[in-house]
Amino acid sequence: MSQKENQVLLRGMVERAARQFDLYAEQHAAKDTPDGDIKANTNRQLAYDMRAALKVVEFDARVEQSIERQTYYLVCGQIVFRATGEEDGAPAAILINTTVISPDGRFAVLQIARAQQALQAQFHRRMEGQTLDVLDCIIQGIMPLGQFTPEEFNAAPEGQVVQPQVARTEDELQDMLKAAGISIAPGGNA
Known part of the structure; x- marks a missing residue:
């Protein structure tokens, strides 16, 4: 039932x-x-x-x-990083996209911090197995996608399969980052 x-x-x-x-x-x-x-x-x-x-x-x-309906945002950011232990080497950078959800439709300080956390978590998933130090996380763009239920947002176009994007709570993001061996200061920088 x-x-x-x-x-x-x-x-x-x-x-x-x-x-x-x-x-x-x-x-x-x-x-x-x-x-x-x-x-x-x-x-x-x-x-x-x-x-x-x-x-x-x-x-x-x-x-x-x-x-139930929340505002979804697409966030584009740049992660500046360097291999762990190579302080003299030149830093590298990579563009990363992620989604962030705002229950009230606003994108205030908390959502900015969550966006930086989500970008770094996405970065560490992509670079899995490498020991890297994040030097900076720069948000380059925030685009509102609209208001959706999770089912609507994750709905596959007809005939296609889409892997659901799971909305992460702040605690889940912290756990993911901790598992990756990084911590984030309240301002969002590593």
Whole structure:
């Protein structure tokens, strides 16, 4: 069963429970006794709580739908590097592209840092097996690609297969860079 089907099923069950509590409240109120009034009020409160929970779930679903679409950016950067231990040698440079996701559509300092981390992680994947020191990571261009769900962004054109681009969290990027033996200062430079 899909998540959406589960949500529909759960909503129906909560609505049914709220109606049942309404029924119990009516039955206890009809007894016209102090004990019946207490039980009626308790059941009214439970029915109210059930409906309030549904409103919170509706709000969460709307928030989830708005967050589901995120702005994707293509980032082009230049990695300046040198072989480890060759401080006298001339540095080399390579152009690298990566994608960065912004949940709110803005590309502020945090996204710039993530872009530099993602560029360096892409560089180390490409240069796997070589011991290199990153001297600088220069962002040369940032192009907004639009708002997509991950499924939309990774959808293959008809008749083609596309390897999904996995959105990396800051922690995942840090782990990848740590595994590559590099650390990044908060400003993004190695």
